[in-house]
Amino acid sequence: MIKIEVDMNQCQHYGQCVFEAPDNFTLNDDDKLEYVAEAPDSERDNIEAAVDVCPMQAIRIVE
Amino acid sequence: MGGLRAAESLRRSGYTGAIRVVGEELHAPYNRPPLSKEVLASDVTHEAVAFPSRAEMGDVEWMLGVRATAVDLDAHTLTTDDGSVQEWRALVIATGLRARRLDFAPIAGRHVVRSLDDAMALRAELTEGARVVVVGSGFLGCELSATARKLGCEVTIVTPSVEPMIRPLGDLVAKEMRRRLTDEGVEIFSGVTVAAINGEASVDSVELSDGRVLEADVVIESVGSHCNIEWLEGTNLDVSDGVLADNAMRAVTTDGVALDDVYVVGDIARFPNPMFDDVARRIEHWNIPTDTGKRAGAVLAAHLADDGSFADVVAKPFAPMPSFWSNQFEIKLQAYGLLGLVSDDDIRVLEGDLSDQAAVGYYRDGRLVGVLGIGMKAALLPYRKQIAEGGI
Numbered sequence: 001m002i003k004i005e006v007d008m009n010q011c012q013h014y015g016q017c018v019f020e021a022p023d024n025f026t027l028n029d030d031d032k033l034e035y036v037a038e039a040p041d042s043e044r045d046n047i048e049a050a051v052d053v054c055p056m057q058a059i060r061i062v063e
Numbered sequence: 064m065g066g067l068r069a070a071e072s073l074r075r076s077g078y079t080g081a082i083r084v085v086g087e088e089l090h091a092p093y094n095r096p097p098l099s100k101e102v103l104a105s106d107v108t109h110e111a112v113a114f115p116s117r118a119e120m121g122d123v124e125w126m127l128g129v130r131a132t133a134v135d136l137d138a139h140t141l142t143t144d145d146g147s148v149q150e151w152r153a154l155v156i157a158t159g160l161r162a163r164r165l166d167f168a169p170i171a172g173r174h175v176v177r178s179l180d181d182a183m184a185l186r187a188e189l190t191e192g193a194r195v196v197v198v199g200s201g202f203l204g205c206e207l208s209a210t211a212r213k214l215g216c217e218v219t220i221v222t223p224s225v226e227p228m229i230r231p232l233g234d235l236v237a238k239e240m241r242r243r244l245t246d247e248g249v250e251i252f253s254g255v256t257v258a259a260i261n262g263e264a265s266v267d268s269v270e271l272s273d274g275r276v277l278e279a280d281v282v283i284e285s286v287g288s289h290c291n292i293e294w295l296e297g298t299n300l301d302v303s304d305g306v307l308a309d310n311a312m313r314a315v316t317t318d319g320v321a322l323d324d325v326y327v328v329g330d331i332a333r334f335p336n337p338m339f340d341d342v343a344r345r346i347e348h349w350n351i352p353t354d355t356g357k358r359a360g361a362v363l364a365a366h367l368a369d370d371g372s373f374a375d376v377v378a379k380p381f382a383p384m385p386s387f388w389s390n391q392f393e394i395k396l397q398a399y400g401l402l403g404l405v406s407d408d409d410i411r412v413l414e415g416d417l418s419d420q421a422a423v424g425y426y427r428d429g430r431l432v433g434v435l436g437i438g439m440k441a442a443l444l445p446y447r448k449q450i451a452e453g454g455i
Contacts, residue, residue, distance in 0.1 A: 014388055014397060015440055016350075019447075027441040045075075051115070052068070052353050055388055057094050060115065 002039045002047055003062040010058035017050035017059060025050060065157035065329030065352035067092040067114060072360020074119040078367055080152075082123045085143060087130040087158075090179055091116075096349060098182040099206040100390060103189060104214060109179055131158065131294045136325060153324040153363055156295070156306055156314060157356070159331050160288035160347070165198065165257055172266030174283045176207060188281050191215030196269045196279040198257055200227035202389045204285035205240070208249050209391035211283075219250040219277055221257060221269065233425070234407045236435060239417050240394075247392050288347075290331050300325070305345045308334040311377045312359035323366050323373075326359040328352060338382040338451060339401055339432060346385050346401075354383035384451055397440060399447040400425065400433030414442055422446065430454030 004024060013033045017025040021043060024036045039047055051059045066084050073082060086092075093112040101107050126143070133142040134154065141149045162175035174185045189195070193216045197208045200222035212218045220227065226237035227244060241251060252271065259270040260282055269277045292302045299316045301307035306327045308314055312334060313321040327334070329352040333343045358381045365376040388397040405425040413434070415421035422442050425433030431454040434446035449455070 012388075012390070012395070013440055015444065016386065018444070019384075027444070029441065031438075031440040048117075053350060055096060055349060057112075057114070063118075 068356025076364030
């Protein structure tokens with residue numbers, strides 16, 4: 001299991017992560033990010049890609 | 064950033080051999096967008112903007128504060144400014160851009176913002192009431208103007224352009240951005256250039272091409288950039304605008320030959336993107352070092368593995384979605400695609416209202432090639448998908 005943390009003070013809700021890991025990240029109708037804080041290990045590549053593309057660098061994987 | 068992403072991708076793609084990253088800056092790779100905003104407005108350190116270091120990167124060797132000065136593609140050697148010559152089996156070109164400077168005497172008060180050290184030097188001078196002249200009205204110039212204004216400075220933009228950000232955004236949105244920036248108290252002088260920067264020890268005033276003189280304490284030059292290609296002189300690479308690469312990010316020679324052991328990543332890379340056409344372009348958007356670094360790392364790892372997978376990896380189409388964003392005051396711009404491909408007649412509001420929140424479409428030959436959101440974010444997602452699928 002991978003644990004994900006998003007710093008919601010940093011997050012500007014750009015939603016770039018939504019394309020890389022759609023199972024964990026979504027933008028709701030109010031343009032706000034919603035995320036699931038746990039992902040199976042099989043999702044690691046996608047979660048790491050989401051970390052990479054975040055313009056605010058607000059996402060991290062808790063090891 | 065491009066070098067970091069290429070190294071990470073090499074490791075992730077199974078390459079276990081030695082990797083050495085040579086970089087001119089003393090700092091480990093960091094995120095540049097905060098340099099025009101958060102780093103100027105508060106006490107942000109390198110640690111806060113540095114990219115996280117991944118476990119698989121533990122045995123990568125970093126040579127920081129060292130600049131590449133020459134390369135020999137036949138002898139497979141790299142010369143650096145510390146006098147050493149290094150051998151390599153494969154080379155990734157990721158030297159990026161540097162800020163262009165105005166051609167005036169170097170006095171205190173003149174700034175550019177490209178590196179963390181640049182931003183920290185400027186930060187000390189953006190005090191309340193300081194008179195700041197920003198030269199250039201691209202995204203960087205406008206973001207710096209907004210940040211300085213929010214810090215209580217008196218800000219004037221001096222630009223040869225008709226409207227701020229007109230080249231990337233087009234006339235329709237650029238006009239609206241002028242209105243918003245002006246409403247926030249930023250003065251904009253268009254259609255003029257800087258004729259002189261006056262002052263003995265430090266900046267006193269800026270003289271414009273139309274004869275006007277602006278009193279100033281600080282001049283910020285955001286007048287574009289140069290590609291760092293001087294170290295490639297003497298090679299047969301095509302360096303007519305950045306460094307030409309094919310769709311696998313392999314460097315291409317002036318004879319049109321793609322080299323399997325030399326790669327180009329980041330905003331110095333001029334490469335074709337099949338999402339749009341077969342024209343090679345340099346794209347100075349934030350996502351490009353990451354996308355091209357990952358691509359180059361994967362292709363190079365296959366080349367080094369020599370396990371027969373190379374041709375398949377090269378043939379896999381690489382079509383990264385260009386994407387940028389810009390924060391100015393409370394205005395949040397976000398875009399997907401290549402807005403600059405489009406003429407002013409082919410830009411129209413898709414949703415919302417320009418004076419409030421809006422999604423704006425950029426069309427080429429009837430196909431959607433770009434979308435810009437002012438405020439809107441989730442609404443852009445279907446348009447992003449449409450662009451990725453060919454714009455129909």
